Amino acid sequence: MADLDPEVILSHEYVPKHEILKDKDVEKLLEQYKIESKMQLPKILSSDPVVKAIKAKKGDVLKITRKSMTAGEAVYYRVVI
Amino acid sequence: MSPKRRECLKKGVKVAIMSKNVEKRVELIKEYEGKLPKKVIEDALKIAETTKMKDLKKTMERAVEEYQKNLIQPGEAAGIVAAQSIGEPGTQMTLRTFHFAGVAELAVPQGLPRFIEIVDARRDPSMPIMEIHLKEGIREDKGKVIEFANRIEEVKLSDIAKIEEDFTNKQVIVVFDMKKLDGIELSFDEAKKIVEKNARRKAKEVGDNYLIFEPGFSTLKSIRGFKDKLAEVRLRGVPGIRKAAVLQEPDGTGYYLQTEGTNLKGVLVLPEVDASRVFSNNIREIENVLGVEAARNAILIEAKKVLDGQGIKVNPRHLMLVADAMTYDGEVKAIGRQGLSGQKASVLARAAFEETVRHLHEAAMTGEVDYLKGVTENIIVGQPIPVGTGTVKLIMKLGED
Known part of the structure; x- marks a missing residue:
């Protein structure tokens, strides 16, 4: 079956907001959490439907803004592999 | 706060809103974004209009202090705490699988068996279920919803016709139940066309309500195989949706569907559905169609549903940890030998x-x-x-x- 329309995927209630992080923001993030390499971040596959929908490439760091039932909103990061 | 003001608050009298400098107070609260979670900021904004600047500042400082005190310490064995916190109430979870009363509802595995299914990230849950919410304009009208439900229910040839093999003449005979064929609003000619297309050959003989196919094979096994293939021919509906029940939305805005069998992709493309609210309980399917983050959400929500259904209270933070651990590598992994522990x-x-x-x-x-x-x-x-x-x-x- 053909791939779904990216709009449909991104508009789904279960799918949080994914953004591609700019290079300088990636550095800031690594500095903030004292991480040596971005490969230590949680991962997301390059074949992931959302990664395809937002056209992220391998090595990009995604900022994921989740709706959280405890904090209202929570930010998470994943690196595309 | 002045004693007079406190008195007013106690009596429930609406406190005069201090409209002066509200912007300044809101600004003060906004400064704490990043230091405090969004929910706390939102709560603070609610009291911005009724609190003095000085009090507000104190409150915010105190909130930050409390928040940091409650953050988890580095080195804390969070996983073990989570395991114990889910495990202890889990032992009280009864093994009974109960069925809902009523006709429309479906029998769903509950309690421990379902919880194990989630944590094991099974490829096929024992009872795949979808919840399909429809677009405005359709969901209010029960007739339209029922019509839609009938349309997506999968109907196979074996459901509406008797298929027999005639070994002496090396033929397969399909006898339609015309009443059932009428029920799915399909004419005999249309049904014939679909069957012929799927069988990749024209019927040798066409009657009022029957078709005779000559598969052209001579062995018994291949004729049986042809018959089985015909039985699977889909005449209507979305593949995988075996049954669709119409239920009332809990907020009274209309009706939604609950289906037995899932096909997230097949349903999401239909124009009638509200694509943002089509849910499946098959976590692997969600991962494939909507991505890991959606799967993480699904794990969390499904696990919470099971625990709530059994009246067990577990702090959602523990479930979040489990869901995060399961999706850490970008794909859903089971907890146990095949997944996390084995790797x-x-x-x-x-x-x-x-x-x-x-x-x-x-x-x-x-x-x-x-x-x-x-x-x-x-x-x-x-x-x-x-x-x-x-x-x-x-x-x-x-x-x-």
Whole structure:
């Protein structure tokens, strides 16, 4: 079956907001959490439907803004592999 | 707060809103974004209009203090706490699988069996279910919703026709039940066309309500195979949707569907559905169609549903940890031998878990190195474990000022 329309995927209630992080923001993030390499971040596959929908490439760091039932909103990061 | 003001508040009298400098107070609260979670900021904004600047500042400072006090400490064994916090109430979970009363509802595995299914990330849940919410304009009209439900229910040829093989003449005879055919609003000619297309050959003989096919095979086995293939021909509906029940939305805005059998992709493309609210309980399917983050959400929501259904209260933070651990590598992994525990970096940890000899054997053959970074390995070799105070790697130089 053909791939779904990216709009449909991104508009789904279960799918949080994914953004591609700019290079300088990636550095800031690594500095903030004292991480040596971005490969230590949680991962997301390059074949992931959302990664395809937002056209992220391998090595990009995604900022994921989740709706959280405890904090209202929570930010998470994943690196595309 | 002045005593007069406090009095007013106690009596429930609406406190005069201090409209002066509201912007300033809101600004003050906004400064704390990043230091406090969004929910706390939102709560603070609610009291911005009725609180004095001085009090507000104190409140915010106190909130930050409390928030930081409640953050988890570095080195805390969060996973073990989570395991215990889910495990203890889990033992009280009854094993009964109960059925809902009424006709429309479906029998769903509940309690422990369903919880194990979620944590094991099974490819096919024992009862795949979808919840389909429809667009405005359709969901209010029960007739339209029922019509839609009928349309997506999968109907196979074997559901509405009798298929028999005639071995003497090497034929397969399809006899339609005309009443049932009428029920799915399909004419005999249309049905014939669909069947012929799928069988890849024209019917040899066409009657009022029957078709005769000559598969052209001579062995019994291939004729039986042809018959089985015909039985699976789909005349209507979305593949995988076996049954669709119409239910009332709990908020009274209309009706939604609950289906037996899932096909997230097939349903999401239909124009009638509200694509943002089509849910499946098959976590692997969600992962494939909507991505890991959606799967993480699904794990969390499904697990919470099971626990709530059994009246068990578990702090959602523990479930979040489980969901995060399961999706850490970008794909949904089970907890256990096939998943997380079986893929640990340390040989000793894997050997301690299951299949000791196999793991040690393989490690020896491939020359694996154990860096003794985890808990299990360090217990085995008798060192302090890297948890709590054991995490700290500091050497104090004595005798120097």
